[in-house]
Each structure stands twice: as structure tokens, then as C-alpha cells.
Amino acid sequence: MPTLTRKEVEEIALLARLHLESDELERMQSELGVILDHFGTIAAIDATGIPAMTHAVAMDHAGPFVSLGVLRPDEPQPSLPVDEALRGTPKRDGDLIVVPAIIPGAKE
Amino acid sequence: MSEWWSVVETARRIADGEVTAFRVVEDMLVRITRVDRDLGAYLEIDGDGARTAANEIDRKRKAGEKLGPLAGVPIALKDNLVTKGIVTTAGSKILAGWVPPYEGTAVEKLRAAGAVILGKTNLDEFGMGSSTERSAFKKTKNPWDSSRVPGGSSGGSAAAVAAGLCAASLGTDTGGSIRQPAAFSGVVGIKPTYGRVSRWGVVAFASSLDQVGPLARTVGDAALILQTICGHDPRDATSLDVPVPDFSAALAAGARGLRVGLPKEYFAGELEEHVRAALDRTIAALRDQGAEIVEVSLPHTHLALPAYYIVAPAEASSNLARYDGIRYGLRVEAPDLLTQYSKTRGAGFGPEVKRRIMLGTYALRSGYYDAYYKKAQQIRTLIKRDFDAAFESCDVLLTPTTPTTAFRFGAKATPLDMYLADVFTLSCNLAGLPGMSVPCGLTPEGLPVGAQLLGKPLDEVTLLRAGAAIEAAVGLGDRRPGGFA
Amino acid sequence: MSRSVPQMLEDWEPVIGLEVHVQLATRTKAFSPSAVHFGEPPNSLTDPLVLGMPGTLPVFNKLALELALKLGVATSSKIRARSRFARKQYFYPDLPKGYQISQYDEPLCEHGHLDVLVGTTVKRVRLTRIHLEEDAGKNTHVGAVSHVDLNRAGVPLVEVVSEPELSSAEEAAEFMRSLHRLVRWLEISEADMEKGQLRCDANVSVRLRGEDRLGQRTELKNINSFRFVQNAVEHEIARQLRIVDDGGRIERETRLWDADAGQSAPMRSKEEANDYRYFPDPDLPPLVVDGSTMGTILHALPELPLPRFERYQTAGIARDDARTLISDRAMADYFDAACLAHPAGHAGHGGRTIANWMLTELLGALNTDGKDIRESPMAAETLSALVVLVEDGTISGKIGKEIFAESYKTGEAPLAIIDRRDVRQISDEPALWEIIDNVVKASPKQAEAYAAGKDGLFGFFVGAVMKATNSRANPVMTTDLLKKRLGR
Ligand SMILES: [Mg+2]
């Protein structure tokens, strides 16, 4: 298990949109390193052919406990009134949510 | 002293007209005001809402209308359960002051049964922790020893029940967050089979592990609350569409003929002396009552902790992406979007949450997914198979809930130390099984010890049956935390 | 001086793949019962889930699945009995949960194909996949800030991904047209491009002809009309050709098409440092398509546009007419209904004549009224009856047009109008001979002149016969009998 570099920690923090002060970054680097040393061991385990359990109820074999194919009928329910929807919105302009300018095309 | 009445007794006395729901609630609110300043179990108390609900129960009773099974019973809710009109924070600064416009299913079901919601209890931020020390808002003390933690993350819910600040409460359990504080605080806690209780209105930590469950002072109370909150919910696609059995009916069956499995891996490691002694007494009591004790093996147990600490943070990193300061919650203004996101989240999340987001983000990165997240899920399969095999030779598993009794504030110096405290409770969540912690005595220092019962999927009935037998034999009886009687 | 595009195209081959997002015609969102509408006041179509509030959970829309399955079946895709939803994670203000629920490694449909009409040939374009996902909200940029409206957030989409095997801007545009026609045909989307219900990203690269490997591609975003697809791709091909033909290298980048400026520009942003960290959504169990659902879909699948196109041509309909007829399912259905009411059916004269009347008279009239074929006041059976009346000689074609106009306007049956107006064609030979005889007798001088070789006078006699019969004389018989009566 490779220990985390500072650069890696910074990259992950950027991906997660988490601002970390430089002392936090340092602490994070060493703490994550320790945790990964401990838990990263699973990377080395051979699990060839073992199905992944994506849900805590057995989804891979239909049994009496499995409720698969849960779908919703296409029937509209009333929307939240705008004022209720945006009640906790930090910054509004009328009924629109305001954010700092998005660089045009910044979206993937 | 209505404050110490059980759920069952409270409901009966109100239904019989011996006392009004209003009186019960009012007494409870007075007690909370007196006690909780020091204990710190509650984050939010909804006195007005509780009084209104109690009055409505009293009106119904007078009018001869049908009362629900929990009519007038004062209940507390972990603050990661969404309550319409009542501030819901999940113990995080990033959600401080958030008033939900909707109600979670479990809460809805409680209200429909007549329960009176007193307020919201403290927790480790977003359920991430085992001591409630990671709450952004306050410390909650262990009612049995104020220098110790109540456990976590449902520490507020456990402490409130233990100290008689509600008849029962709801918590959530992602890796032991109901059972571990139940053990530390000397109460009963149940994590139902994954899918038994709807997650609609549960602030998500790790979606494939989270489950809501009751904390109560007796197994019977826990069964009644569980009865109320279980059931299929079309709003949760992972909710199981299966019948809910009569949980209370199983309580009196006794331990005779029950095959109780002891997974050797849970008894092999470092167990605190008094925990081991309490478990030994519990095992002996069950044997005396006619249970068959068998040793079983769960060989992949050592992989549960690493698998859990990949799966849970990975899902959490995704579930917590919505806290971006745009639609609700905290926002730290900045001139550009990227900075605003980062500063908001940097300021809004506590250190433990940040660690888990970082860990989860790390594990899900492209090129790492197979080695971590997927591998952890494969390990879940191995762990699940261990349980399937073990349940071929027994009906229920018995283990200590925790390796130690409640630890002191600040005792877990490093994040890893804290994670290791969950070692016995995680497997249950990974495998989706029902689990329960039931008090099985006090140590000579007067700290409660919890016995953990793990069952087959959907077999809460057997857990309750075994739990009731343990309660009767080695439970706490009328012993209450000093200073709270 | 660099070479011209056609010159460069002799050596270089463009390769284009498209990713098209199609909004499914549901009343509610993909994962919650919040209503779907266009043009409502901002943030008025939300609920706790759409807003990404804590504790909310997704449950997928049954109709959205059925609509997507229709498209899967219509494109001969392999349908996965058990597909999965995954979370695609990135931060953006119009994405309330911080992830988009999409499908990743186990999409609903794979390995289908779309038949595209390019010029006069049908090109079969393979589809890599068709997957389900939810739409984002809308950001509007206003100076130093952006505004977010979440009404569109969570609307169900399918993303149709083609193999990179389109080889010109024209083909790319035709692919879009074919897909647009197909989704409307199947009634799975209104596909109104002005409302953003059909949007396209294009992956464009060029390689030396004969080369197997694909060249470095660029991705063009934000294309929302047929014309823009054509322009944007054409522009990008030319841009890449100029670079590679000069020995340069193409940079892997995402470019935004600016329709107003008629050019694309690279997107530059820190936000691009993304790693979507896909993982199966733990809130959603596998999406299971059972046999009975598939059965219902297969059973209800209409005849598709391209097979109809072929069928019409086999029935003798001109290629251009056939193409027009399949441009819209309602049009083709109208045509089929008219043919069905005709004794000869589609075959031979019947289909051709009906197509003629439909495409000229009916579409002309509808066009004047600004109406769609669905709103036609004249039923297909009525048009068919009128065509039969012309074909069997009850009325002439000229009268037929008048009868059409009146029937279209008033809704009266053609035969009733004919009888009321007394405009039945005179095709009875003795009766017509008598009329012609009278006309010739009334103009002896002209008859003499014609006999002497003044050919131009033939028209004079035809006109006189028509005048005498109120245009009811059968024109073919009139010519025939006149020739006999006039002696040559
Ligand atoms: Mg795409």
C-alpha cells in the first residue's frame, strides 16, 4: 500500500471540493496514510469469482426476500411551493437560486 | 413517576385514562429541562409540537376515537431523521437550522401510532463516529458515568432513554450506531434487517448499510416500537415488501430449544475482562434455560473492518456531495464557484466527516474502484456466506456488542482507534442482518455491558425471543444510572 | 497556402460519433413524482428529491422504462434483463445531489442500430448503447452570477450513443433526423429541439484514408438543432483537416459550439479536472425487465419508418413521395388508412394517386391553414373516396380539385357535393356524341377550316364541348369522339 503523497491528498480534496488548511492537509496525509495502511490490505485479497454485494439484501439471486423491479407509476404529485422549496436557500434572486458566475462551458 | 414508565405501560395508562397524555409529556419536558442541560442528549426540543400532539391524543380519547398503540408515548428521534417543520441537522454545522419540508417514513409511522415526538437527539456528525464526540454542537454524557461517552453515533438517543428523558427513541445504525451506544448506555437497541424499515427521511450516511431502529429500556418496548416502524414503503426502492410478524408475541417463548451460536472469532481477541465475565454469565443463563450453545466460525470476520471502512466512506463521499451551499444549509460566499464549494464544505464539515469523504473519494477514483470499493463488496459476499453457513447450525448468534465498556471522553486518540471500537458490530450491517444489543449486567464499576444477538435475515422474532430471555436472566432490572433516578 | 477542404478530403477521412440525449415523454420525473412541464416559473416544479434534500430516495418511473424499452426494441438493441443505475459524480449548481443518476457499465440497451436515410441510400449506423439517466436543471449566466432553475432537474432521458461510423456532417445531421423521426414515431418523446428535448454531442476525428485506428477526437457540446449539427461538425472537420494536413496534432478537448458566431471554442476550466467516480447507486436495486413487460412492448411496437419506406416503394410510390410520407407517423398512418379504404389498396395506381392527392392537395391546404396532418378536417377515407371518384371517371380531375376544396372546407361528402352540383362526368358515348355533333354543327366554318388542316382549331372544339357540358365531358372520350366527328 503506497503512502499518500501531499499532491494526492490535494487532488482528492479538489475532487471532493473540500478546502483544507495546510495543517489540515498535513494531518489528513498522515491519518489517511495510517488508515489506508490498515484497511488497504483488502486490495491484496484475491476475490476472483466472488460476486460483489452491492446491496445489503441479496439482489443477485431472486429469493423470497428480494423485492426487485420496484418502479413508480407516472403520476404527478403536487410540487413544493417555491417559497417552501427555497426556504433555506442562502442566496436568491426572486425565485431563482444565485451562485457565483459559472464559467461558460465549465460543465462536463 | 411517569418518566420511568415503559412504553407499554405509558400507552396502557393513557388508554385507560389513568393519566393524560398531556401530563406525561409535560412531566417529561420538565425533567428534560432539569436534567439535559448537564447530560446533553437533545439538540432540539419541540415542546409546543409535543404538547399539541398530546392534547390531540387526550381529545381523541375523550371523544372515544380509536387510539394508536403508542398513543401519548413520548419519543425522541436521532437528529438525522427528517422531521417536517422541526430543525434537522444530522449533528453538522453544514445543516444547522435546516427545517425540512417533509417527514420521514419512520417518523410518520410513529406519529400515526400516536407517539408524541419530544425532540431531536445528539449524534456524531452524519452518524460518523462511535462516541457522539463528533457532533458539531455538543457533548453527550453517559448517564452511568459522566466522564464517559454514551457511545455513538446514536449517543443522544441512547442517553435520553437511559436517563429517562423519553420512553424510547429511534436511532440509526450503519456500523453499530444503535447497538454500540445501547451497550454503553445500558439500553436495548435493535438494528433491523436491511430493508425492514424505510430509509425515506433518513439523512444518508452509507446507503447500503444504514438502517433505522429503536432504543428502549426493555426488550418489550423495543419490539413495540419496531412493530410500528417496519413495513414496505414505495418511496424506498430498497424497502422489502414482506409481511411484518407480530414481534411482541415472540417475547415469552423463552430460550428452551434455541440453538445459540458463539462465533469463536468474537471471543478470541482482546476482550475487556468484565465484558467477558458478563458474556459468560449470559451464556450460562441461556444454557440453564435450556438453550443449546454451539460454537461456530465466521472466518472472514477480520475483513469486516477494512471492508466497512471502504464501503461506508465511499458511499458517504457520494451522499454528502449534496451539501454544497447552493440550495440549503451553510454557504461560505466566494467570488468563484469552485472556491465557494470548497470553502463551504471545508467550513461546514467536521474533521471526521472530512476524513471519510477523503477516504471514500480516494477509494472510488478511476483505477482504484476495483481494488477498493468493488473488492470490499466482494468481501461482503464472503462475510454474508460465513453467516449463511453459521446459521445452518444455530438459530441466533451471541457475541459481545463491544470489546469494552464505555470509554472516557478523548480516550480514542486516533481515528483508527475509534474505528476499531466497532469491530463486533460492522459485519451485521455488511451482511444486512438484524442485530440487537441487550444489557447483560453491570461491571463492578457500574458500567453496563451489552450482549449482541445477530439473526438470520428477517428473523427479528428470534432475536427478540433470545433478548427477552437474556433480559429476564441477567438484565438490569430496576437498576438505573445514579443521579437520574 | 493550405489546400481546400475537398482536396484534403481526398486523403483524409472524417469519423463522427454522436451522443444524443432524448427527453422521455413522461408526466413526472425519472426518480420522483414531481411534474414535468416546459416553460413554468422557475423552481416551481420541485420536490424534496429534486432539490437534493437529505433523506430523499429515488424510485424509478415505470413509464420511462417502457419508453426506453420501445426505443431499444425499435433499434434492435440487446436489452439487458437486469441493468443497473450508477452515480456519475461531479459538482455543478444545476446538479442538486452532486451526482447524476445514470447507467454506466450495465446499460439498459446495447448493440442496436439505427437506419439512416442518407440521400437515396439507407445507412445502418450501429449504436453502442442506449442508457437511462436524469437531466440536470438549467443555469443562466447573468454577469457576475449565475441563476439556477431546477424545474428540468430529474427529467428522464435516454442517451443514445452511436459507434464512430458517420463520415460527414451531412450524415451526422441525417442521423439526428432519423433518430428524431423515430422517437416521435414511437411516441417516446416530443423531441422538440427548441425545448431542448433532443440534444446532441458530437465526437469528431479525422484519419488518413485506409487507416484503421481512430484519430484523436474532440467533443463538441451544446448542439441543439439539425442545422447546428451539420454546421458544427462541418466546421470541426475543416478545423481538424487544416491542422493535420499541415502536419499538426489534434488536442483531445471539449469544444463548445457557438451557433451565433458559427464557430467552436475550447472549454477551459479547472472544473474539467473531473473523475466521475462512477459506482452502482446503492439506493436503487437492479432494474429488472421481465418477460411480460417485454411482451407488451414488442406487441405494441408499430411498423417502423424505414420498413414502411421500403414497402411504399415496392408498392410503386415514388421515392421522394415515400420519404415525405414517412417523415411523420401520423402522415404515414393517414396514407395507409386512405389506401386501405381504396379498392386497389396500396398497389399500383391506387397508392400512387392517393399519394399525389395527399401530398399536393391535402398538404397544400393544411399548410395554408397552418395545420398538422393530425388536425386534418378531411378523413383519410374521404380523401380515398374522392380519389376513387376521379379514377372511375365519375368526375374529372379538374372537378375533383374543386370537390376536394369544398369537402375540405365544409366536411360534406364528395359524392353529395357532386350530386348537388350536378358535376358528374359525361362518359356515356351516345350522349356525348350528340353534344359533340351539336357543337360541330353550330360552328361550320371552323369545322371546315379544321378539315382543311388548321390543327389549332381542335382546342376550340374541346373548349366548346366543355362549355356546353359545364366541364363535365369526359376529356379522353371528348378528344376521341371529336376526332371522329371532325373527320381526322
Ligand atoms: Mg455522454
Ligand SMILES: [Zn+2]
Ligand atoms: Zn448523458
